[in-house]
Amino acid sequence: MAFIDDIKRTYRQGSMLMRLILINVGVFLLLHVVALVAMIVNVPGDVALRWVEMPSDLGLLLRRPWTLVTYMFAHYGLLHILFNMLWLYWLGRIFMEFFSPKQLTGVYLLGGWGGAALFLLAYHVFPHLASANGYLIGASASVLAIVVATAVYAPDYKIGLLFLGEVSLKWIAIATIVIDLLSLEGGNLGSLGSTVAHMGGAVVGALFALRIKQGHDITRPLNALIDGIVGLFNGRSFKWQMPQWRPQSGTGKGRSGGQQPHRAARPADTVSEEELDAILAKIKVAGYDALSDEEKDKLFKASRRRQP
DSSP: OHHHHHHHHHHHHSOHHHHHHHHHHHHHHHHHHHHHHHHHTTOOTTTTGGGTSEESOHHHHHHOTTHHHHGGGOOOSHHHHHHHHHHHHHHHHHHHHHSOHHHHHHHHHHHHHHHHHHHHHHHHHOHHHHTSOOEEOSSHHHHHHHHHHHHHHSTTOEEEETTTEEEEHHHHHHHHHHHHHHTOOTTOHHHHHHHHHHHHHHHHHHHHHHHHHTTOOTTHHHHHHHHHHHHHHTTOOOOOOOOOOOBOSSOEEOTTSSEEOOOBOOOOOOOOHHHHHHHHHHHHHHOGGGSOHHHHHHHHHHHHHTOO
């Protein structure tokens, strides 16, 4: 089908940010299709939901370990996924001005796991939650990790908001966290558990940015593992090779005109003239969006190398 082919092509040619958004939207649609089919055959509509959301019960979690990953890509409410994907798109684009696609994926996953860790801890430590069973679903912890990471790394980077004008990222992150805390509903255990998970994502985002400023990338081990697994499926032998990260020597300018922190540099391997010519030819024929993530990285390295 042409529609399916278009989606596949968009996924293959899109940035890592767009891939994360497409995965979330795809899972959302799939869950609702399954719920509709279940309703037709007189089966509870949440039958699929229970297999992707993460339970607070450790025994059940041990029987469904995949939910540690699936929960952060799954939504059921329309407003839930809408706001999460809008935040991911807006702040993810700013994140990508300073960091690489792999670091975006790493922060997304680590933020989700940080949220899951605090969620489990809360349900087994807080008396208010210890006697209940909860389920965690949604990308909120992962998205908040990206929001906070960007705000901590570039706190004075300004973006324009309707009716408010230019606002620094630090205030946007603070307002997001405060609104999240104020949205707690009295007696609603699910609301308390999800808010605790969101704070776990925020902690991971802040840790990533602070460690990057010290010259250490907490996403490196995870990305090295992912690269090794992907290579294994592509027919290569498994290799645990830690990617290198170095801050770029130049400085960038935010929209406010003020000086911004150093942009995170990609691995320092070189790009040949033949590769660059092929990439430029592809842009001329199909446009920049047709480039793969690897080709975009190579173009970025080549342009940086030619800067005086």
